[in-house]
Amino acid sequence: MGIVTGADYIESLRGRNLKVWFLGERIAEPVDHPVIRPSINAVARTYDLAVEHPELATAWSRISGRPVNRFLHVTESVEDVVAQNKMQRRLGQLTGTCFQRCVGMDAINSLFSVTHEIDQKHGTPYQRRFRDFLVRMQEANYVIGGAMTDPKGDRSKAPAEQSDPDMFVRIVERRPGGIVLRGAKMHQTGCLNSHWILAMPTMRMRPADRDYAVVAAIPVDDPGLTFIYGRQSCDTRALEGGEIDQGNARYSGQEAMMILDDVFVPDELVFLDGETEFAAMLVERFTAYHRRSYVCKTGLGDVIIGAAALIADYNGVAAAAHVRDKLVEMAHLNESIYGAGIASSHESHETPAGNFEPDDLLANVCKHNVTRFPYEIARLAQDLAGGLVATLPSEKDFANPETGPLLRKYLKGRDGVTAEERARVLRLIENMTLGRNAVGYLTESMHGAGSPQAQRIQIARQMKLEEKKELARALAGIPGKAGTE
Ligand SMILES: Cc1cc2nc3c(=O)[nH]c(=O)nc-3n(C[C@H](O)[C@H](O)[C@H](O)COP(=O)(O)OP(=O)(O)OC[C@H]3O[C@@H](n4cnc5c(N)ncnc54)[C@H](O)[C@@H]3O)c2cc1C
Structure with missing residues (x-):
């Protein structure tokens, strides 16, 4: 039987002998490392949610003919796409961080339709291979990481134009039975916490980039993979003791750099090899799913709005008009993100492969809001928190017999609230706006699934300006066709 609970999942990660580096040292067992463990707990929460609420976090799969975890499910209806967003918001609320499974979910959904269309054109066996792979993943109930972002070197140059050819993951050898991959993938969310990685191209490719147009599934414990763990602000607080x-x-996100040092991938696990014209289609389909997956941040937004309301209450200012108004503004921004994302899912359409894909324009609007609104929500939370969010003494000073009583006397808020309760909520706001989980709440919101300009390009492509000009001309009574006279 595959993995069921969060505890099963954590056990499944042990003893894999991964090559993981952090703070200049090789980590013997990531599962037991105090800085890494909270990120594993966040993924484990996704398994426990599936046990507690199967209606939310599992789905019946036509591919496997059984219920599967929703993160491994290929959407079969509009409702399936909408349900992804509902699950994502709930997990954001439960963890207050990035729970790391959306990239894989969005990768399998986009690959399902793209492999079908490549096969239609080229007679390749990619979709059959991909389905076989997916059935294995669904049965074992594994975590899949999605690896798109390459180092990219000189951003003005295409993959084949770089002075170092390894700036994008590429095929260095085609052997009978498989291919050999070399390169690196950057900012890989939850890669150590995954069982398998799907490596995909990060942008459109030209015919000269043939060796870079590759999609392959790689087990995370492949000996050719090295992981260099990304630092997060305040991460070493986990090494200090106390909480x-x-x-x-309990929870954090995870990003690492992943080096592929001549990794052999058997043919059965290759889902694109040289069909350069499909790289752009894959990136666009992936981002249609992934940019509306950022409704997960509204779950984090719910936590931070709650924390801001709590600290205002603890400080005795909950009834002040400007405080209420700031909380309303935060909720408005948060729901604006959700509104665009869930609308994108509700507007899903069927692909030629038979799965359902969200509306691309609305997905881009959702993600573009995400690059901005969490920063404003974080600003308002810091406003309501007061300066102590950044000047609060440490837990050890609270524990010290000399300073502890002074802190407990001077740091309490309104009657009935202890200094420790106040400290806890201030630290949570710090965590989400300046600390470890600001990576997930702010910087990932900015750059994950593409930096803001990437969404503006997609919005520009789809904003139907000519149609809008026609509407204006018709009502203004201007004869002829816009731009033709
Ligand atoms: C927390 C976090 C988690 C992430 N998780 C994942 C993951 O799980 N999987 C994954 O594959 N990726 C992941 N990413 C990567 C993410 O998709 C990239 O960060 C994003 O696409 C931007 O790429 P970059 O970081 O290389 O920045 P750059 O591409 O260097 O962008 C920096 C700036 O330069 C601009 N720019 C870039 N190229 C050009 C150009 N040619 N012309 C003009 N302007 C340009 C951009 O618009 C931006 O303003 C994650 C990122 C973060 C921060």
């Missing part, structure tokens, strides 16, 4: 100063001691 208050961590803000959210």
